[in-house]
Amino acid sequence: MKLVPLPLSTGPDCGDQQYKVRSKTGKLWFDALNDTSYNITSIKPQAQRLIIRLPSLANDKTAIASDFRSHGILLDDDLPFNITGSNTVIVMNCSSEVLQLSWNCSMKSPCHNYIKGKANVASACGNSPISCFFKTGGSVNEYRIRVRKERCSAYESFVNLDVSLPVSKWPEPGVEIEWASPQEPTCRVDAYFIVFCKFRVFGRFRIQDCRSEKVLVQGWV
Incomplete structure (x- = not known):
């Protein structure tokens, strides 16, 4: 069994879908335009090259x-x-x-x-x-x-x-x-405002003192 290196993909659950190759009858195939396919004879992962x-x-x-x-x-x-x-x-x-x-x-x-x-x-x-x-x-x-x-x-x-x-x-x-190397994931920054409140009691009166702070949350798309 031949291992297919990332980012090449032989199915929807592995690799990057922009780098599709096809596995059929124990061979790997490279699909080009006009309904043509070519047998992949070798892959060099470090050089990011393959030969058809x-x-x-x-x-x-x-x-x-x-x-x-x-x-x-x-x-x-x-x-x-x-x-x-x-x-x-x-x-x-x-x-x-x-x-x-x-x-x-x-x-x-x-x-x-x-x-x-x-x-x-x-x-x-x-x-x-x-x-x-x-x-x-x-x-x-x-x-x-x-x-x-x-x-x-x-x-x-x-x-x-x-x-x-x-x-x-x-x-x-x-x-x-x-x-080409896959694109790096895009960094997404979301801004949230968090409200902090304090309560003070003066006799029969309850006074609310609030302030808001902006918080940045970073994640990957």
Whole structure:
């Protein structure tokens, strides 16, 4: 049984509900937008990071990602998760439109070594006109890694990749995601007025002498 570190939550009674992950059939899943889910392969609590496994190609004959219909990974920017800058993304079956971007699409880029080194990828993407790679980081891909017909239809990602290594020594594919620290609870201060009274008796008369004091009570919301 794998323990899920706080603040991640697998149910309404544990963790922070802004940090939901899903447990199913003994595996943890990260839910993104457009009804897509990705298997969580590792969690680093101290670094506040997790790695998700990308789906493979739709099949060995077409250079199309399995999540092509959802346009790749799209995170909800209202939640405390974002894609880190530690990912090297290889995009395949691209149009000439990507040549205007700051991606490495040269024939010497490591994406071509990857395509040649993986039999199933070579079968599907070996004849792709253009393949490129880029590093994540910055606002452009802080919450998404996109695939679409107008640019690239297939992709793969590797965390902390050393592109100088042969493909056989590359790590398992994945995308690293980090979470922000939970917000500190808000301090609430309520003010109350307490009335103090004294009674004095002079013969048949009873005199009441009262004063009020303001008291501050502090608590957490």
